Amino acid sequence: MSFSLYVHIPWCQSKCPYCDFNSHAAASWPEADYTRALISELEYRARAPSYSGQRIRTIFFGGGTPSLFDPKSIGQIIEAASRVCGIEDDAEITLEANPGTVDLAKLVGMRAAGVNRVSFGAQSFNAATLKFLGRIHSADETRAAANMAHRAGFERLNLDLIFAVPGQTVADVLFDIGSVAALEPDHISAYNLTFEEGTAFFTDLKRGRIKQLATDEQAAMYQAVREEIPRRGYAMYEISNYAAPGHEARHNLTYWRGQTYLGIGAGAHSYAGDGRGGRRWWNEKLPARYIAAIDARAHAEAGAESIDEATAQSEYVFLNLRLRDGFALADFHDRFGRNFECIFGGVATPLLNHGLLTIERGRVFLTDRGLEMADSVFAEFV
Template identity: 90%
Template sequence: MSFSLYVHIPWCQSKCPYCDFNSHAASSWPEAQYTRALISELEYRADTTPSYSGQRIRTIFFGGGTPSLFDPKSIGEIIDAANRVCGIEHDAEITLEANPGTVDLAKLGGMRAAGVNRISFGAQSFNDATLKFLGRIHSAGETRAAARMAHRAGFDRLNLDLIFAVPGQTVAEVLFDIESAAALEPDHISAYNLTFEEGTAFFTDLKRGRIKQLATDEQAAMYQTVREEIPRRGYAMYEISNYAAPGHEARHNLTYWRAQTYLGIGAGAHSYAGDGRGGQPKRWWNEKLPAGYISAIEERKSAETGAEAIDEATAQSEFVFLNLRLREGFAPADFHERFGRDFECIFGIVATRLFNDGLLTLDRGRIKLTDRGLEMADSVFAEFV
């Protein structure tokens, strides 16, 4: 058995108005102290938590915030510690999120030398007016330059994030973003429908009437364009918002969608132990404020501020709706293997209704969303909760 490791770097140069992640705008940050805290937390979990003790790491993901603000030396120290403490599988996927405006060839080369083998750029759009509206600090030109530098630095694996359904955006502009992203030859593209999450600046602006969401039919048209046009350029849709060249799916994110075990370290990071090695499945989360996180780790090795045991019914629900995010869906046999119960016995009535409504289909022994189901995915998922 193995697990995935998520490493949270919480600082950004500025906070994007749509972002509801645990990120903090700052002009400086205690990088060395925070790096030591991350390593200390990893050592503690590997020593005390059965789901990680003696298990190797199959993927690592540096998320944020803006992890590319850190020096490659710090990233390398964390990777080296992970290998020393747990052991990293020889073919592990090691991803680092980066803002295109925070990298140069030397930094990218340093990240590659440190062990990172996959870069994920928050491109978001190739329209500078859209980028300005989204509060991004980079330009479309910087994204193009960063992608070219990533290839030069030896990154065969490159993801570009896009955001669509931005107020004022048109279908033609979405298509331009897709064409621009594909032209940079990434092996993976993520395309997300803009959401207005409570607690963000955009949510406040929306409630006060300063901005207006696109109409539902406009958003649906854009999602259809995304679903059709990205695969047309060689990137198969394998998850609701993710597209990849054959064999280049994001292995780390597949851990989440398949409800597999992962460890999150860093301020505000979440962890999930669902493999049964530690008994009942559970999740827990860390102190959000970076200073509080560092203090907690230095004082007691753990920054955990909350946890919940996951009962069987919740675990079954999560397994279904997370796996349904994947285009391949899941086989009822997968459900039986995990829970020792037949899918039909637990969810037969709900599933039958969704099949009859044309939202689910059974294809080569696997239950998956139809195209109509994709457009109504949240409603489908809610049926299993």
């Protein structure tokens, strides 16, 4: 048995207007105190029955901007994970980074600390698009960062893109894809811009300061993404993710397959389940309150919910349907002791009849049309 570890580092140099993650713009941050708190929380949680005796199969440093931390701090956390739980020999250890926050020395240091996969938020290679998105790096900084990552010994490199940005055209999206592929990552993520409540973009949208692209324009861009990135050698394996064969993001597969993971840090979420249900909890979001809670009681849990079997079944379906090959009917039966058709036949039949879902070779997955209407399909299973 093994589990995945998520480590949240919440600070950024600036807050992007589309970001709804728990991140805080700051000129400085209590790196030593926060690193100590992360290790203390890990030591506490590792003793729980859900994690005790299990090794770690993936680690993901997310944020925020984890690359703002010194490689020594990242190394201390990885060392603690190895000491407390043990890390599998072939574990995937990912660090998110912004292109303008790294140099060759830092990347070499991160690689030496144990990080073996780096993920850069490129977002676009168009200066106007980057400015609109509030990004503080340039396209040339992305190119330099990717090249330095290769030089530092990272064989696993992800680059993020955002499309359907107001003012963007299909030609702009194709230019971004060509630019990102030229940097030879092994993985590309391409996300449709969304306007999440609580973000600056959401406020601007409601006040009429910005306007979303029309639905048909967004659909055309998503189709271009789905066709062009695979043409460049990266197979689509999830709604927004593409990889060279065998280079899928193993950590994210943990979430989509409904497997157990531990999240440490301010605002981090965790899930521990037995296959048919489980428990989900989350931490204090404010870094200062998180550190104080760890110092006081060794954990910073701010809320929790129990996941009953019916909820677990629904989540299993709509999370696995994010994957291009969906899920096997036999795996669903093995997990829940009942056939998929018995539980969800009434929901699935209309989706099958309307060409949004298909069942082939014992697997349930979205059709091409279903991909374009994925959120509507998922909602049917909630």
